[in-house]
Structures are given as structure tokens and as C-alpha cells.
Amino acid sequence: MKKALLLAGAVLALTAGPALAKKQLVIVVKGLDNPFFEAINQGCQKWNKENANSPYHCFYTGPASTSDEAGEAQIVGDMLGKSDTVAIAISPSNAPLIANAIKAAKPKIPVMTLDADLKKEDAALRKTYLGT
Numbered sequence: 001m002k003k004a005l006l007l008a009g010a011v012l013a014l015t016a017g018p019a020l021a022k023k024q025l026v027i028v029v030k031g032l033d034n035p036f037f038e039a040i041n042q043g044c045q046k047w048n049k050e051n052a053n054s055p056y057h058c059f060y061t062g063p064a065s066t067s068d069e070a071g072e073a074q075i076v077g078d079m080l081g082k083s084d085t086v087a088i089a090i091s092p093s094n095a096p097l098i099a100n101a102i103k104a105a106k107p108k109i110p111v112m113t114l115d116a117d118l119k120k121e122d123a124a125l126r127k128t129y130l131g132t
Contacts, residue, residue: 022057023086026079030093030116031066037091037115056086069094073101080105089130091115099125 027044029037044058061079063071072093079085080102089112092098099122102111111126118125 021084023055024059024079024082024084025056026059026061026085026088027114028072028076028079028088028090029060029062030072030091031068032062032064034066037062040114062091066093069097073097076101077105080107080109085109088112089114090126092118095119095122102126 027040029040031037041060044060047058059079061075063075065071076088076090076098079088087110088107090098091114093116095116095118099118102122102125112128112130113126114130115132117123117129117131123129
């Protein structure tokens with residue numbers, strides 16, 4: 001009986017995990033090596049700490065190096081493919097490459113660009129642009 005209860009508890013814990021997972025508000029920057037974006041990272045961490053009980057989690061990411069444009073596009077595609085991503089903000093290092101990643105993912109979530117925007121012909125791929 002004790003083993004059955006432990007097994008049932010383990011099954012419930014494993015199956016409840018995805019239901020309890022937080023929705024991700026993703027921020028993808030040009031590169032984690034760029035100190036310009038550190039304030040965004042700190043704000044993201046602060047928001048998570050101050051809103052620990054929120055159903056949302058701010059997830060800050062990007063390629064290790066600003067020069068890794070393909071890496072940024074891959075991260076954008078990966079994040080847009082995750083079911084727990086509910087919004088994404090992107091600082092595109094290569095606007096056409098990022099536009100292609102967005103087009104390929106066909107997201108049904110809000111996309112925002114920050115610091116740098118997509119090209120004019122791709123502007124419809126995002127809801128808004130926040131420039132500096």
C-alpha cells in the first residue's frame with residue numbers, strides 16, 4: 001500500500017510538472033557579451049524575484065557573442081517553437097535573418113523588437129518596436 005501511494009505521488013508530480021510550468025516572457029538580445037543589454041537582464045531578474053508567484057517568468061537569453069547572428073536566429077526559432085513562450089522581444093543583429101526565423105516559426109504570440117528593428121518590409125512580423 002505504501003509503495004502504491006509513493007508511486008501514485010511520483011506519477012502525479014511528474015504529470016503535474018508541465019501544468020505548473022510558468023509561461024515564458026522571452027527576451028533575446030544580440031549577444032550576452034554586449035554590456036548594453038545588461039540592464040535588461042537585471043530588470044528581468046528583478047521582475048522574476050519581485051513576482052515569484054506570477055504565472056509568468058522573464059527569460060533573458062541570446063548567443064554568447066554578438067557576432068553570432070545565426071545563433072541568435074536559432075535561439076529565436078527555438079523560443080518561438082516552445083509552447084510555454086507567450087511573448088518575445090528580440091534585438092535583431094541581422095534583421096533579414098531574424099525575419100526569416102519569425103516567418104518560419106509562424107508565431108501566434110506577440111513579437112516585439114527592441115533596440116534594433118526589422119526592415120520596413122518585414123515590420124508586420126512584429127507588434128511593436130521599442131527603439132533607443
